[in-house]
Amino acid sequence: MKRLIHTLLGVTVCLATLSACNNVETKKSKEMTNHEHTDNKSAYACPMHSEVTGKQGEKCHICGMDLKAVNPDNANPYQVQLTSFPQNIEAGKPTKLTLAIKQNEKNVPLDISHEMKLHVMVVNEDLTWFHHIHPEEQADGAHAVTETFPNGGKYLIFSDFKPTGGEQTLNKQEIEVQGKNIPLNNDISTKYVSKVDGFTVTLINGSDFKTNKTQHLEIAIEKDGKKLNENDLQQYLGASAHIVMIGKVDKEFLHIHPVSDKRFPIFAQTHIEKPGVYRMWAQFKIDGTVHTADFTVEVAEGKKGENEEKSHAHQH
Incomplete structure (x- = not known):
């Protein structure tokens, strides 16, 4: 027992x-x-300001863009199918461009971002011609627009969109346009002052661009001897203006949306990672007309942490 x-x-x-x-x-x-x-969940960063990190659903405190997944496992792959009609694109003739944003071979719905579902920036290879267009949504969920290319040669098409439930996405594609390639303007030397439609637009700090720091873009506008302020500008795509920068060599793309600042009618902040020559286009709207000023800047290599500062800017 x-x-x-x-x-x-x-x-x-x-x-x-x-x-x-x-x-x-x-x-x-x-x-x-x-x-x-x-x-x-915390491996997210701003697509334009890599130093700004956070969690899914948060926004960049500099430019207001949604943070994107840094870990590829978190990212959702999207394909952009670009077709043209006619198939052979000719300079000087209207061409219908259709862009279909797909995932798993199905068109995906897009959210409105800065007043539009799809932003398309078209430039020629030497960055002397720029056009910002907004294709219209079709019944099948694709987006289409008619464009006329001024010259033959290679063009780059940058598509910026936010799939519903996904991250803000930038896609780059190249197309060939048939016809004579007559240089529009080969001079892309340093340029801080742009005269357009009677306006004199000046990039005040154009000679101070460096990498490895939060970079200010300070732009003044003058017409008939009068300096304009932000209140003189109409909202364009949900902000006081719209700015794009593209690198001459690697075609690095920066999509920038200004924030309010009482000192300048157009003021923005960005973070440039690579040194070199960049072309810049600043678009602003007055009396219902959108005006495009262009600049050329040379970005120098800055020291790590040089003049870094915490931005107090809020999303526009």
Whole structure:
């Protein structure tokens, strides 16, 4: 009898020990799972300001853009199918461009971002011609627009969009346009002053552009001897203006939306990662007309952390 009691007690102790071990392992497993989930969720950064990081759903405090997944496992791949009619694009003739944003071979719905579902910037290879267009949504969910290219040669098409439930996405494609390639303006030397439609537009700090720091874009506008302020401008795409920068060599693309500043009618902040020559186009709207000023700046290599500052700007 005593031997039976000892045997039963031994089995009970073993079962209790096994149960405790299983509970410890289960607890560890849950802790590891939660830790990994937290790490993935926080791996997000601004597509224009890589130094700005945070969690999914948060926005960049500099430009207001949604933070994008840094970890490729979190990113949703989207394909942009570009077709043209006629198929052979000729300079000087209207061409219908159709862009279909797809995932798993299906058109995906797009959210409105800065008043439009799809922003398309078209430039020629030497960055002397720029056009910002907004294709219209079609019944099948694709987007179409008619464009006329001034010259033959290679063109770059940058598409900026935000799929519903996805991240803000930038896509770049190249097309060939048939016809003579007559240089429109080969001079893209440093240019801080642009005269357009009677306006004199000046990039005040154009000679101070550097990498590795939060870069200000300070733009003044004058007409008939009068300096304009932000109140003289109409809202364009949800902001006081619209700015694009593209690198001459690698075609680095920066899509910039200004924020309010009482000193300048157009003021923005960005972070330029690569040095070199950049072309810039600033678009602003007055009396219902959109005007486009162009600049050329040379971005110098800045020291890490040089003149870094925390931005107090809010989303427009």
